[in-house]
Amino acid sequence: MFLGGLIFFSHLLNKLFDKTKIPNVLILITIGIIVGFFIDNKMYFGEVGRVFTTITLIIILFESGVGLKLQELKSSILSATLVTIINFIFSAGIVVGITMWLANFDFTTALFLGSILGGTSSAVVIPMVRQLNMGHKAGTVLLLESAFTDVLCLVVGLAVLESMKAGDIEATTILGDMAKSFLLAILLGLFCGFAWSLLLNWIRGIKNSMFTTLALVFIVYGGAELLGLNGGIAALSFGIVLGNSEYFDKMKLWKRIFRIETAKLNDNEKNFFSEIVFVLQTYFFVYIGIVIEFGTPMIYLISTMIVCLVILARIPTMRLMVRKDCTPDDKLLMSVMMPKGLVPAILASIPLQEGLPYGQEIAEIGYAVVLTSIIMCSLLIIILGKKKNHKETEDIATVLPIENQTGNDNTEQTTAETIHEPDNN
Numbered sequence: 001m002f003l004g005g006l007i008f009f010s011h012l013l014n015k016l017f018d019k020t021k022i023p024n025v026l027i028l029i030t031i032g033i034i035v036g037f038f039i040d041n042k043m044y045f046g047e048v049g050r051v052f053t054t055i056t057l058i059i060i061l062f063e064s065g066v067g068l069k070l071q072e073l074k075s076s077i078l079s080a081t082l083v084t085i086i087n088f089i090f091s092a093g094i095v096v097g098i099t100m101w102l103a104n105f106d107f108t109t110a111l112f113l114g115s116i117l118g119g120t121s122s123a124v125v126i127p128m129v130r131q132l133n134m135g136h137k138a139g140t141v142l143l144l145e146s147a148f149t150d151v152l153c154l155v156v157g158l159a160v161l162e163s164m165k166a167g168d169i170e171a172t173t174i175l176g177d178m179a180k181s182f183l184l185a186i187l188l189g190l191f192c193g194f195a196w197s198l199l200l201n202w203i204r205g206i207k208n209s210m211f212t213t214l215a216l217v218f219i220v221y222g223g224a225e226l227l228g229l230n231g232g233i234a235a236l237s238f239g240i241v242l243g244n245s246e247y248f249d250k251m252k253l254w255k256r257i258f259r260i261e262t263a264k265l266n267d268n269e270k271n272f273f274s275e276i277v278f279v280l281q282t283y284f285f286v287y288i289g290i291v292i293e294f295g296t297p298m299i300y301l302i303s304t305m306i307v308c309l310v311i312l313a314r315i316p317t318m319r320l321m322v323r324k325d326c327t328p329d330d331k332l333l334m335s336v337m338m339p340k341g342l343v344p345a346i347l348a349s350i351p352l353q354e355g356l357p358y359g360q361e362i363a364e365i366g367y368a369v370v371l372t373s374i375i376m377c378s379l380l381i382i383i384l385g386k387k388k389n390h391k392e393t394e395d396i397a398t399v400l401p402i403e404n405q406t407g408n409d410n411t412e413q414t415t416a417e418t419i420h421e422p423d424n425n
Contacts, residue, residue: 021385032289065239080144119149121341193241295364
């Protein structure tokens, strides 16, 4: 009854968002926190939940890739890359400075926490972007930033974790692992997407084949992870190819090499994937609320300082790096769109599990920043959303009288000019 009721309630929240501007993310996490008080042993629930959260992340990234068009991608890729790198460096630096100052961490420990908290969460950002009335450029930049920072947080975080164990940081190793994980994952996703677009028409002839595309996404993700690459980027690349496969048939070189026409996902398949994403993300946010562990008040003071400073650091970045095709309101929304999620929640618990120094403090601060960032992001979206609606209402209310007044003035001016115009004859 509870699981079924959540779906109906989530549909209701989507309808209420248009009026209240309260993201369903905030309410669903609150429900999860309340439910968590009635669960005595969260350990087993958390272990099972890792499989569930991974599946959710795979499908959300794939379905988002399907919705990205090449024109939007071309216009946003440079801005997204610059935004990702600058925001990641600034965010990680803020975490390092605050934790060394207030939590008395050594540099390596602070760098580990900074690296896992330096990005944004795809599983949280993407549903929020879909609820907001943002431009295509802004939405695409945020989507790409969240996907890219998942790679940065995983690769840099795990590399620094090894440095914590060894007592030495090797920057060249970290950069090499990042390049390998990122580029090779893209190539794997592109190759599988091209191959599947050639086979999809034939696959549709098989009975009950709707789920085969998602099955292949799981295989692509798992294969990338086994090769030491980032499965999320591979799934995103796979979705981008399938979402833009019709462009291949227009290329002369493609027609010369391949005699078979490529297939694109039809509306039924896209709606099917969208429905699955809706269900999974509903349960995902409730799960996040259940497994969140609360620390001391000092921990939440540190997390609040981190989140506030990260938001302030994002404002100039968004204004400078995203100039074209973005309104000032979109840039402001992009600045507050920095929620943390799955990656830091998982990585923050590893030092504690392996008995490393400051393991308990890392886990508590990591969970606190995840929760605080989602709450503050949601509250700021509510405030900015209402201001945006109020501004649009005022603009509509003032434009018409101004136009009427302008029209009357022009009429009077024309009449005056006609009366006083000298007779040339």
